[in-house]
Amino acid sequence: MSAGMPAEKSMNFGPSAKRLVGRLRPQRAKVLLVLLLAVGSVSLAVIGPKILGRATDVIFTGFLGSRLPSGISLQQAIAEARASGDDNRAQLLATAHPTPGVGIDFTDLAHVLLLAVAVYVGASLLSWLQGWLLNDVVQTAVRRLRSDVEDKINRLPLPYFDRQPRGELLSRVTNDIDNIQMSLQQTMSQLLTSLLTVVGVVTMMFVISPVLAVIALVTIPVSMVVTKAIAKRSQGKFIAQWKNTGQLNGQIEEAFSGHELVKVFGRHREVQAEFDRKNEELFQASFGAQFISGIIMPTMMFIGNLNYVAIAVVGGLRVASGSMSLGDVQAFIQYSRQFTQPLTQVASMANLLQSGVASAERVFDLLDAPEQTPDPVHPARPVDEPEWASPRQQGLGRRGRVEFEHVAFSYSPDAPLIEDLSLVAEPGHTIAIVGPTGAGKTTLVNLIMRFYELDAGRITLDGVDITTMRRDDLRGEIGMVLQDTWLFGGTIRDNIAYGRPGASEEQILAAARAAFVDRFVQSLPDGYDTVIDEESSNLSTGQKQLMTIARAFIAEPSLLILDEATSSVDTRTELLVQHAMAALRSNRTSFVIAHRLSTIRDADLILVMDGGRILEQGTHEELLAARGAYYDLYQVQFAQAPGDLDGEVPVPVG
Structure with a gap:
């Protein structure tokens, strides 16, 4: 039924599938047991029709015996049939071996039926055990894969995330791993069982009757040719269906997101007309795709019925001629029915298996990505300890002297950004960085955090090269407040305490008051227990910014980085936060x-x-007196009208 549906194809199916199966190697003992259980379950299920055929033979033999007169031997009955010219009846009696005058042996029949029940119960039990064990194998492998991906993400450098769209990375971590889990769960169970069933059924069919087996196998190439022809025609229809689905969804999303503009400019009729056109195109493509692909199953059933008729006719003739027993024909018909089902399942697994391996490739690309340089085995740490160190900072040896020594860095080798930069930030000093967008301001602080590795030179913290320190040690004493706020789904209390795990209620409240968060929290119905949704839509932009500042307060960092930390708050709140920032920057x-x-x-x-x-460095007064780049920036912000920038005057439209 899934023939023709477009599946994401892998680039290197064989190696990727082998690597995916290799993820099960730590559980090879359980995998082997799954294989043995599958073989046992399929073997019992395949033997079942043969046993039921034996039950049919018992009934048929009893029926023939009841029609023969008692008191004569079987040889006499066969001789009488030949004498009367009924050779087929004679051959049938010779094959069935009935006892003249004796009907159905119900004791023997009961034994055969009980054996069939035991076989099918055993097959079901082994199949259940196989499924339970396979589920454990797959879930354990996927759990380990998720852990490997999580560990890998923590070892990846920040430039990797800069190059990868966030949605693409999330899709690999969530959707692709889920798809791998589903593919392994379904394909390993059904594909293994189906292949074993095909082998077992074909073997039993040749054991019972090679002639009928050849007749049954003739339908395989016929079915493949017909299915391929139909799938080829439906492929284009499915592609058109998904293409039109994407276009329609895009048009709907665009219209909904810009609903107000559509109403303002009175374009709802055009939007409706465009929707109707795309909806009709999707209807035509979907109808054609579903209709053509829907022909596959009736066609397969028609071919299967022709095969059934051929087996029934030939088998009946062979029973009449005494070449086969009636029970063998019945068993063969059951095998022919069982033969087509696993083939259909194998075909339906093709797209799912292809999609699962494609998802595995995407996850493996993530796992194979170059990692950041590992932390040193014997990390260095500053040893001098300041008198003003807080109790939390005792023993950490951080004075906060940062020095750039001939630093060079570029995001791309062909586009140098920072070349031979040197500067010193003394302990307890506040270093302000200004300049136009793209000047390298944020890059400078990212280098301090070791989000990126230097191309040349070095950065020292209290005389120790930061590349000789553990990243966690370095970043553990750095507080950072960004222009883009980040809050997670949880309470306001939890978000503030994120800066210091295990913070007390008094510390949380002190940080909230220092950052003026307490003012608006008190007006909320649930106070600090107010739950923030995933997008923090129940807080204003300024309130979210204040919470990130409170998070920096509670961390008590020895080195503080503020990247436009007050850009989203109002003027009055900015003045208050500036005083709080001054206290936060004290001795840092x-x-x-x-x-x-x-x-x-x-x-x-x-x-x-x-x-x-x-370009320049100095205090505010020194730079204004120098009348250089800083003076020009100051004049742009405070002295000139907006229309006078760079001598450009806005020209009214119309």
Whole structure:
């Protein structure tokens, strides 16, 4: 039924499938047991029709014996049949071996039927055990795969995530792994059972009657040719169906997301007409695809029925001639029915198996991605300890002196960004970084965090090269507040406490008050137990920003990085947060990235960057007096009208 449906194809099916199966190697003992259980279950199921055929022979033999007169021998009955010219009846009696005058042996029949019941019960039990054990094998393998992917993500460098669309990465981690699980679960069970069933049934058919077996096998190439022809015609229809589905969904999403604009400009009639056109195209493509693919099953049933008729006619003639018993013909007919079902299942598994291997390839690409340089086995740590260190900082040896020594970095080898940059941030000082978009401001602080590795030079923290430190040790004492807020689904309390696991209620409240979060939390019905949804839509942008600042407060970092941390709050709140920031920056080295120069006037050192270079550095007053790049930025923000920028005056339209 799935023939013609487009499945995502793998690039290297063989090697990828082999690697996917290799993921089961740690459970090879269980896999072997699954194989043995499958062989046992299929063997019993295949023997079943032969036993039922024996029951039919018992009934038929008793029927023939009851029609013969008692008191004569079987040889005499056969001789009388030959004498009367009925050779077929004579041959039938010779094959069936009835006892003249004796009817059905119900005791023997009961034994045969009980044996059949035992065989089928055993087959079902082994099949259930196989499914239970296979489920354990697959789920364990997928669990280990998820763990490997999670560990791999933690070892990947930040540039990998910069190159990968977020939705694409999420799809690999979630959808592709789920697809692998479904493919392994279904294909390993059904494919293994179906293949074993085909082998067992073909073997039994040749054992019973090679002639009838050849007749049954003739329908296989006929079925394959017919199925291939129909699937080839339906493939194009299915492709058109999915293409039109995507176009219709895109048009609907566009119309819904821009619903207000559609109403404002009065274009709802055009949108409706476009929807009707695409909907009709989807209807035509879907109708054709489903109709053509729906022909497969009736066609297969028709061919199967022709095969059934041929087996019944030939088998009946052979029973009449005494070449076969009636029970063998009945068993053969059952085998012929069992023969087509596993073939259909194998065909239906093709797309699913192809899709599962394709998903495995995408996950393997993630697992094979180059990792970040490992942490040193014997990491270095600063040893000097400041007098102002908080109890949490005792023993960490962090003074907060950061030095860039001839640093060079570029995202792409053919586009250098930072070249031979040197600067020193003294302990407890606030370093402000300003400049146009793309100047390298955020890159500078990302290098401190070791989100990226340097091309040349080095960065030291209290005289220790940060590449000789563990990343967790380095980042554990750095607090960072970004322009883009990030909150997870949970309570406000949990989001604030994210900065310090195990924080007490007093510490959470103190951080909330310091960042002015307590003001709006008190107005919420559930207070700090208010649950934030996944997109934080129940909080304003400014409120979310204040929560990220509170999260930095509670972490008590020795090195603080603020990247436009107050860009989303109102002017009054910004002034309050600035005072809180001043307290937070006390006795801590701080890097502040800002576009609004009013927020960095009190900085100990202001760096003016452009093109990855430091154009100027100094205090606010020194840079204004120098009348350089910083002076020009200041004039743009506070002295000139918006229409005077770069001498360009907006021209009214019309």
